[in-house]
Every structure is written in C-alpha cells, then in structure tokens.
Amino acid sequence: MPDPALRANxxxxxxxxxxAAEEVVTERGTSASLRDIARRAEVGIGTLYRxxxxxxALLEALMQERFExxxxxxxxxxxxxxxRAVVTWLRDLAAASATVHGLPDAVLSALRDRDSALHAACxxxxxxGARLLERAQSAGAIRADLTxxxxxxxxxxxxxxxxxxxxxxxxxxxxxxxMETGLAS
Amino acid sequence: MPDPALRANxxxxxxxxxxAAEEVVTERGTSASLRDIARRAEVGIGTLYRxxxxxxALLEALMQERFExxxxxxxxxxxxxxxRAVVTWLRDLAAASATVHGLPDAVLSALRDRDSALHAACxxxxxxGARLLERAQSAGAIRADLTxxxxxxxxxxxxxxxxxxxxxxxxxxxxxxxMETGLAS
DNA sequence: ACCTGAACACCGTTCAAGT
DNA sequence: ACCTGAACACCGTTCAAGT
Numbered sequence: 001m002p003d004p005a006l007r008a009n010x011x012x013x014x015x016x017x018x019x020a021a022e023e024v025v026t027e028r029g030t031s032a033s034l035r036d037i038a039r040r041a042e043v044g045i046g047t048l049y050r051x052x053x054x055x056x057a058l059l060e061a062l063m064q065e066r067f068e069x070x071x072x073x074x075x076x077x078x079x080x081x082x083x084r085a086v087v088t089w090l091r092d093l094a095a096a097s098a099t100v101h102g103l104p105d106a107v108l109s110a111l112r113d114r115d116s117a118l119h120a121a122c123x124x125x126x127x128x129g130a131r132l133l134e135r136a137q138s139a140g141a142i143r144a145d146l147t148x149x150x151x152x153x154x155x156x157x158x159x160x161x162x163x164x165x166x167x168x169x170x171x172x173x174x175x176x177x178x179m180e181t182g183l184a185s
Numbered sequence: 186m187p188d189p190a191l192r193a194n195x196x197x198x199x200x201x202x203x204x205a206a207e208e209v210v211t212e213r214g215t216s217a218s219l220r221d222i223a224r225r226a227e228v229g230i231g232t233l234y235r236x237x238x239x240x241x242a243l244l245e246a247l248m249q250e251r252f253e254x255x256x257x258x259x260x261x262x263x264x265x266x267x268x269r270a271v272v273t274w275l276r277d278l279a280a281a282s283a284t285v286h287g288l289p290d291a292v293l294s295a296l297r298d299r300d301s302a303l304h305a306a307c308x309x310x311x312x313x314g315a316r317l318l319e320r321a322q323s324a325g326a327i328r329a330d331l332t333x334x335x336x337x338x339x340x341x342x343x344x345x346x347x348x349x350x351x352x353x354x355x356x357x358x359x360x361x362x363x364m365e366t367g368l369a370s
Numbered sequence: 371a372c373c374t375g376a377a378c379a380c381c382g383t384t385c386a387a388g389t
Numbered sequence: 390a391c392c393t394g395a396a397c398a399c400c401g402t403t404c405a406a407g408t
Contacts, residue, residue: 007371007372009372009373010371010372010373013372013373033399033400033401034400034401034402035399035400035401043373043374044373044374044375045374045375045401045402046372046373046374046375046402046403046404047372047373047374049401049402049403050372050373055401108346108349109349111349112349143362143363145359145362146359146363149350150356150359150360153346153347153349153350153356153360154343154346154360154363156346157342157343157345157346157360158339158342160342160345160346161293161338161339161341161342161345162338164293164294164296164297164338165334165338171335171338174330174331174335175335175338175339175342177328177330177367178328178331178339178364178367178368179363179364179367180367181366181367181369182362182363182364182365182366182367182368183363183367184366191390191391192390192391194391194392195390195391195392198391198392218380218381218382219381219382219383220380220381220382228392228393229392229393229394230382230383230393230394231383231384231385231391231392231393231394232391232392232393234382234383234384235391235392240382
C-alpha cells in the first residue's frame with residue numbers, strides 16, 4: 001500500500017532507498033555507511049535524509065515486517081503452555097536478532113531511548129514478551145525476579161555473542177540451552 | 186619497570202598517552218577517538234601511532250593488569266570445588282568486562298582475530314578459563330557441550346547486555362543468576 | 371514538493387619534514 | 390630515535406539552490 005500522499009518520483013526514491021538499505025545493511029550491518037546506501041540507491045544523500053531523518057528511522061522501516069511477525073507470534077503463543085510459550089518466543093526473537101549484524105545493539109539502544117524512531121517498535125516487542133513472561137511467572141514456571149527488559153536484553157546478549165562464533169547458529173543453540181534451563185524457577 | 190631502551194622523553198610520552206587513554210576510554214568506551222586521546226596527552230597524533238600502532242595495542246596496554254589479575258585468580262581457584270570455581274571466576278570476568286564500555290566486544294573480536302594485538306591476552310584468558318571448565322565438566326558439574334569460547338562469549342554477552350540497563354550491576358546479577366543455574370548439567 | 375550535492379566538522383591513518 | 394602535523398580518504402549531517 002504505497003503512500004498516495006507521496007509524488008510518484010518520491011515514492012520511487014523511497015523504495016530504491018529501502019532496497020539499497022536492505023542490501024547494504026545485510027552486508028555491513030546496522031552501522032553501514034548511509035552514503036553507501038544513498039549511492040547504491042542512486043539518490044542524493046539529502047534524499048536519504050528527507051525520507052529517513054535518522055538511521056533508526058531507516059532501520060525501523062527495514063525491520064517493520066519482522067517485528068510485526070514476532071508480535072503476532074507472541075499472541076499466537078498465548079495458546080500454548082506458559083513456559084514453553086516464553087521459550088519458543090525467545091528462540092524466535094534470538095534467531096531474528098541474529099540475522100543482521102548490530103541489530104541486538106539497535107534494539108537495546110532503542111528500548112532505552114524514548115526519542116528513537118525505533119523505540120515504539122521495540123517497546124511493542126517488550127510488551128508482547130511481557131505478557132508471555134508474566135503468565136509464566138504467575139504459574140511459577142520462570143524466576144520471579146526477571147523483568148521483561150531483562151528477558152529482551154538476555155536474548156539480545158546471546159544473539160550478540162553468537163555473532164562472533166565461527167558457527168553462529170550452533171553457538172546460539174548452545175547458549176540458548178543454557179538460558180532455557182536457567183530461566184526456570 | 187620502565188623500558189630502558191626508550192629515551193626519557195619517549196617514555197614520558199608513552200606514560201602520558203596511557204594516562205590520557207585511561208581517562209578517555211573510561212568516559213567514552215573502547216572506540217573513543219584516538220585524536221581525543223592524543224590531544225588529552227598533549228602529544229601529536231603520530232606519536233600515539235608510534236607507541237601504539239593499533240587501537241588494540243593501546244587497549245592491550247590499558248587492560249594488561251586486569252587480565253593478569255584474572256588469570257592469576259583462575260589459578261587460585263583451582264583449589265576450590267570445580268563448579269564453584271568456574272562460577273566464581275566467571276563472575277569476576279563479567280564484572281571486569283562491565284567496567285569499560287565496549288570491552289566485551291573488544292575481547293570477543295580479539296579472540297577471533299589472531300593478528301589482533303589483544304589476541305594473546307584474550308587467548309590467555311580463554312586458556313585460564315578452559316582449565317576450570319574442563320575440570321568441572323570432568324566432574325559432571327557443567328554441561329559437556331560448552332566450549333571455553335562459549336563460556337567467554339556467554340559471559341561477555343551478559344556484561345554487554347547489562348550495559349544498556351539503568352541499574353547495570355543489578356541487571357548483571359540477575360542475568361548471571363540465570364546463567365549460573367543454566368550451566369549446571 | 372521534492373531533489374541535489376557542496377560545505378562543515380569531524381574521523382583513522384600515513385608519511386615527509388623536522389629535532 | 391623520536392616527534393609533529395599536514396594530507397588523504399573517508400564519515401554524518403545540514404542547507405542553499407535548484408526543478
């Protein structure tokens with residue numbers, strides 16, 4: 001659903017920017033050069049800033065679908081047993097966080113910074129996770145001292161740490177297993 | 186024990202650089218501007234590069250004592266019960282890693298990069314941790330699938346994640362508690 | 371409305387010229 | 390031996406000038 005308020009050429013530029021950002025961020029991570037992105041999109045650097053006033057705004061547009069899918073997943077999982085639901089969701093979150101270099105940092109930073117263009121999206125994730133966590137804590141399945149932010153931070157930490165391994169997926173699985181058993185109360 | 190091979194003025198510059206780096210890195214983290222450090226030391230930028238050809242070399246000099254102390258600590262802990270020894274050492278490692286913003290990243294990066302000036306120091310840490318880990322694994326106290334690198338990465342991940350919290354120490358304690366129980370096999 | 375790119379203030383890094 | 394800082398190639402970000 002293209003924004004009809006945008007002139008055709010503006011909409012086209014926006015799409016070129018997103019496609020270029022997708023590529024460059026996949027290659028170089030979340031702190032990729034914005035100039036590189038503008039160059040790849042064959043657009044002036046000012047045009048990038050016009051459409052995405054901050055790096056976080058660009059990231060937000062880039063990650064939107066992924067975040068929405070994760071939130072929807074959280075809702076689905078309310079139908080599952082409390083402990084299993086939390087762990088399953090966190091596993092999905094960790095896997096998603098590990099797909100883009102620098103994403104765990106972007107998420108935790110945005111969670112802290114209410115002014116970040118990424119804040120609302122990340123806060124939505126926290127709320128989604130909070131529902132699952134609270135339910136499991138009420139059932140006595142997960143240690144009571146953990147906050148929803150702790151849970152996101154821990155998961156981001158595992159994804160972050162796995163990024164330095166030769167075999168990232170295998171390490172993430174091992175680290176996740178540690179967390180999984182450690183969460184139980 | 187000042188290096189006698191260095192001229193008096195060179196030795197003085199080196200010390201000024203280290204003192205300045207200590208301050209700036211404490212304030213801004215491991216990716217602080219090298220120019221800032223040279224300015225604070227009242228020394229030309231070329232002089233910084235002459236004494237410390239890479240950022241990692243500077244970091245290595247800065248962290249030397251801390252790393253040595255941690256390695257010594259690992260040796261002491263060989264006198265303690267296996268599981269308790271590992272956990273105690275990891276707690277010290279996590280606390281040390283959390284003192285400087287960006288240090289967990291520097292450590293895991295150096296572990297991967299054999300050419301890093303920080304590699305030897307970090308690899309020494311890994312070896313020190315490996316002895317403790319192996320002993321605990323042989324005793325069946327810690328899950329057998331974890332490697333020494335996994336252990337350092339996990340600990341670095343917790344320190345990294347805690348850095349985004351309002352109350353960093355409290356969060357590190359909570360996350361560490363999760364890891365601590367999760368490590369047991 | 372929107373696009374462009376020069377301009378500014380910063381980097382990291384190198385290296386010719388100095389003492 | 391060692392020090393210096395100009396020079397280079399990059400950034401992120403802004404904004405006057407264009408269409």
